[in-house]
Amino acid sequence: KGYEGVVHCSTHESPEVIRSAAAESRRIATGVAMAEDEEAADDTQEQAEAAEATGPPENVDLLLLFKEKVPIADFICLAHARSIFRASKVARALFSAYVTLMLRFDVLDPGGSSKEENAEVRRRSQRIKAKLLQEPVSGPLGVYMRFPLREIPLRRAPIFRALYKVIPVVKWEECTKVKFHCRGQLAESLERSLRTGVRSLLGCEPWVLQEDPWGFRNIIHLEISLTQIVSLPEDVTFPKVSRVKVLCRDSAFHDGSLDRIEKAFPDLNRLHLVMRPSGLATITTLAMDFVATEDFRISLREDFAGPTAHGQGREGSFFLASHLLTFPFTWQGNFFSRVMRLQLDELNDKRVGLSHEKWAAAVMAAPLLRRLGTVSLGFLQLLDPTSEDFRFEEIVVVMEIEDCLRFFNMLLPLHQQQRHCSLKRLGIHFMAPDGVSKPDEEVELAFCAGWYCVATTCLDPKGFIMFSQGQNQLMESAFFQLPYLDSKHFSLDVVDYTERRLAVSTPLNRALAYNEPVIDIRPRGTLISGALRPNAIGDDFEDVSALQHAQSHTMGGAKKSTIRRRDRGPPPVDGGRAARLLYELSLQFVDVLDYLTSRKEELYLS
Secondary structure, three states: OOOOOOOOOOOOOHHHHHHHHHHHHHHHHHHHHHHHHHHHHHHHHHHHHHHHHHHOOOOOOHHHHHHHOOOHOOOOOEEEEEEEEHHHHHHHHHHHHOOEEEEEEOOOOOOOOOOHHHHHHHHHHHHHHHHHHHOOOOOOOHHHHHHOHHOOOEEEEHHHHHHHHHHOOOOOOOOEEEEEEHHHHHHOOOOHHHHHEOOOOOOOOOHHHOOOOOOOOOEEEEEEEEEHHHHHHOOOOOOOOOOOEEOOOOOOOOHHHHHHHHHOOOOOEEEEEEHHHHHHHHHHHOOOOOOOOOOOEEEEOOOOOOOOOOOOOOHHHHHHOOOOOOOOHHOOOOOOOOOOOOEHHHHHOOOOOOOHHHHHHHHOOOOOOOOOEEEEHHHHHHHHOOOOOOOOOOOEEEEEEEHHHHHHHHHHHHHHHOOOOOOOOOEEEEEEOOOOOOOOOOHHHHHHHHHHHHHHOOOOOOOOEEEEEOOOHHHHOHHHHHHOOOOOOEEEEEEOOOOOOOOOOOOOOOOOOOOOHHHHHHHOOOOOOOOOOOOOOOEEEEOOOOHHHHHHHOOOOOOOOOOOOOOOOOOOOOOOOHHHHHHHHOOOOOHHHHHHHHHHHHOOOO
C-alpha cells in the first residue's frame, strides 16, 4: 500500500549488513502499519458520515437483538413490565413475540363439576394468580383455563380471546411459542396445527403419543404407570421424552420393572416415582441394580384418586416406620451415583434415630448431589451445614417459628469463623399447626435480625433465603416483609401450599427459583408489631416512630430495650426508611441469640 520494496538477506552476509537489512525491514513495516491505520480511520469516518446521511440501518431483527444482546425480558417480571408493553405499538408487538406461554386447560362438563373438582380448580387458579405476576416476561407464563364444550376442537382464536381477559397487556397474536400441558384426551381435542405445541401429556394415556407420533412429536414430559411401561413391546421407545412421572399403583412389582423405564426412555434425565407406602418393601430389594436419574423424586401416596398426604394413614405410618431404615443400606451403592437433585418429602418428618442418620450418610455420600428437598431441621443438622464437606447449593427446610433459635444456633459457627457455606438458595417453609400469634416488637426485631445475619454472613455471597408457608396467617408475619426491604438477600413464595403440600427444590433444568417482590401481592402485615409494617399507600414501610413516641409519653416513658446493641456506627442520614430499618436489623448474631435464649421459656422456643 505504497511500500512494495523487499529486502533480501543471505545468512552468509556480514553482521553489519544483516543489522542494516533488519532496520530497513522494520522501517518499511512501520510505514505500512501507519498507512493502514490512516486508511482505516478514513473508512470509519466515511461510514459514520454515510450513517448520518441515510439514518439507522434497515431490516434489523430487533427480536434477535433483544434475545442475544439485550435480554431484558429474562430479567424483569411481568408486573414490572407493564410500562414496556404500553410504551408503543412496536414495543408491545416486539415483547409479545418474546413471551412463552405454558397453557394447562380443561373442558367444562355439561353436567357440572363435583365439589372436589371445584376446590381443585380454585387451588390452581389461586396458585397461578399468585405466581403469574412474579414470572419473567420471557416465561414460560403458566396459565390455567377451562373452555366450554362448544369450543372443541380448540383453536388459536378462542384461546387468545380468553388470554386477553387474563393478561391484556400482551398482544397474543404475536406470540408464537404456545405450549400445552394437558391430559391425553384433551390433547386430541386440539386442532392439528396446535398439537405440535403439546409438551406434557398427563393422565397415563401413552397410546395418544403412539397413535399420532408426528402430531405430538414435541412431547418431553409424560405421565405413565409402571404397568403400562412393563407391557410395552421391547422395540417401543420414546427417545424425545426426558421427564417421566411413573405411577406405581401396585404394592409389589417384579424384577426388571425399574430397568424397563430406562430402556423405554433412553434420554430420561428427570424421574418422579409415585407409589404406595407398601411399595417400599419391594423397591428396597429391586434398587440394588437400579441407577437413579440426575433429577430424582419419590412421593408416597395412599390414595391415587385424591391428594392425600403421605404418612397420614395407617398404611403410611406403618410402612414408613418399618422400611425407612432399610433404604440407606440398600441404596448406598450406585443408586445415587448420578443424582444431582433429590426431592423426597418423607425427609421432613420429625423422626430421629438410626434411620435418619443412615439416610444423612447416604445423602452426603452422593458425589454429584447439589439440590435437596424437603427436609426437617433435625435432618439438616445431621448434614451439618458448617462442615467443610457440605457442598449443597440449595436446600428446602420445613420448620416452625419456634425452631428459629435452634436454626440460628446451628449456623452460629459460620458467623464466628467468618466463613460462608455453599448454599445459594435456602428455602424456609414455615408451618404453624397451633396457630400464629402477634409477637411483641423486640421479639419480632430479634427474629428478623437473626434471619438478616444468616442471609448476609452465613450463606454464599450471592445466596438468598426464600420464605414460604403452609398457613395463610403466616403471610401476615414480619418475615414476609423482608423481601420488600432487601430483595438481594430475601425472596418470597406467596403460593398457599396448605397442610397437604410442601415447597420443593428447584428442578435441574431451571435456574434457582427466585421471585421478585411485587407490590400488587404484598401481604398487609396484620401480625406485625414493629417498624416492618407496610404502608397502606405506596411501596414503603409505615413510619411508626411518631406512634411509638406518642405511646411512650402516654405510658409514662419509653420502654427500655433489652437487646444488646454494640457500636455499629452512626445511623444513615439518607436512604429513607428502608436504610434505617436495615440499620436496626444489623445486630450482632451473638446478641440476637443471647436475647432469644434469655426469653426461650417465655416464647416456647426449641
